[in-house]
Amino acid sequence: MKNKVKVGVIGCGTISGIYFKAGQTFDILDIAACADLDVSRAKAKAAEFNIPKACSPEELLADPEIEIVINLTIPKAHAEVCLAALEAGKHVYVEKPLAVSREDGKKIIKLAKERGLLIGGAPDTFLGGGIQTCRKLIDDGWIGEPVAATAFMMNHGHERWHPDPDFYYKVGGGPMFDMGPYYLTALINLIGPIRRVTGSARITFPERTITSQPKFGQKIQVETPTHIAGIFDFAIGAIGTIITSFDVWGSQVPRIEVYGSQGTLIVPDPNTFGGPVFIRRQGSTEWSEVPLTHGFTENSRGLGVADMAHAMISGRPHRANGDLTYHVLDVMHAFLDSSRSGNHVLVESSCEKPAPFPLDLPGHALDN
Incomplete structure (x- = not known):
């Protein structure tokens, strides 16, 4: 013990x-x-x-x-x-x-x-049962070689519900820096690091009115893009598409899908730890829901901290590590750099795909 x-x-x-x-x-x-x-x-x-x-x-x-x-x-x-x-x-x-x-x-x-x-x-949601199940399916070849992926995070921002939403519209906020880490971290975990980025970004509403309490009626001056669309190349050659937006009133696009040479995988919301996970393989006409192979399906924020604590003691690498979090930061900046310059941006940083969780973790033990 x-x-x-x-x-x-x-x-x-x-x-x-x-x-x-x-x-x-x-x-x-x-x-x-x-x-x-x-x-x-x-x-x-x-x-x-x-x-x-x-x-x-x-x-x-x-x-x-x-x-x-x-x-x-x-x-x-x-x-x-x-x-x-x-x-x-x-x-x-x-x-x-x-x-x-x-x-x-x-x-x-x-x-x-x-x-x-x-x-x-953060995020450590990629360590949850939903995305770890997707990782196992990809690693085991269920959809073949990853060809492409899409990721969409689209809503109308946080001023309607958050008690202090100002910082979401300042530098370091916005939909890419607020929610992009969930989507990019999940995709890097599933497919690997990103080598090149292209993006377009805009501020659609320069001023926002808070309708939540206790700051109801106060105005926010928007200082960071609130709609970002990007294309990116993974190091292995797969192509990704992402949109993050605080400018959209409603959407029915999927959260994340991964397209392989032999099938398609629907990945659950990367802001959650659970499922559902769906797959449609070559030759099939129907989607099949895949039972989750891993635990930690409830809201388990702190899972990355616990994994890091075990790494401190054992000397093994931890999964939600600094190289991964810096690579995500670098990629997010690259989308905005590309939008400003009108050019592709080669991503300077890289990282290893985090090790997947084993199937047989007992309870909340993370020794492996």
């Missing part, structure tokens, strides 16, 4: 609740502290989820018992908090995106390697 790894959470906003709830189900993790610039908010989360310590970010980073910091701050603070945590000798798992700029992303990766520390990053 392994000792628990002590974890501290910085950033006690909307997304933190599921990390506290789901994270407490992993045997390897001990969520020992939470922090926020607004300490009263940290205290409220500590009371709600029975976290022993609520404090300021500085106090959490100074705590010698904390081994992993989960960084749930807003995107523009990701780099600052990651770098501070690494300087304090902590391993770091950060919400998406890794950073706002490539430069900051590189600084994080470089410092982690210099200090011998691990960097991990």
Whole structure:
């Protein structure tokens, strides 16, 4: 039985609740502290989820018992908090995106390697039963060689429901940097790294009106593209198509489909951990639903942290790792670079496909 790894959470906003709830189900993790610039908010989360310590970010980073910091701050603070945590000798798992700029992303990766520390990053939904089932189907040759893939994330933004939606429309936000990581990470896990990108992007509505509480009626000045369409080439030669949009009132396009030389695979929503998964193979006239081969089908945010904790102890690579999260950041910037320049953009970074989960993981054990 392994000792628990002590974890501290910085950033006690909307997304933190599921990390506290789901994270407490992993045997390897001990969520020992939470922090926020607004300490009263940290205290409220500590009371709600029975976290022993609520404090300021500085106090959490100074705590010698904390081994992993989960960084749930807003995107523009990701780099600052990651770098501070690494300087304090902590391993770091950060919400998406890794950073706002490539430069900051590189600084994080470089410092982690210099200090011998691990960097991990969201999303970890690709480790769930739905996409792990798809990974096994592709690896086992059920659809043959991947030829192409499509990915669509289309809605009308977050100002209708989110209590503090401003940052979604600032640099580091928008549909590509907010939701693109789910889709791109899933596809890289399924097919591999991306080598070339072409994109077009626009701001359709320069001003947004908040209709959620408590900021109802306030205006947001939009500073980042809200409709991005892209074509990209995987390193293995398959061609991808992606649209991410906060400018669309409704859509019936699929989330993700992967087209192979011998069949087509319908991949579940990459913002979830479960299914369903459908396949139609060469010669068939019907779609077949595939039973999920892997566990973690409920909302399991924190799964990537748990996998990283096991990697810390065993020395094996972790799956939602820094190279993957930086590659996704690099690709997202490449779509915007291409739109500005009117040219293809060769992607400088690359990464390994994360190792798939084995079929026989018992419960919430992630030793392998």
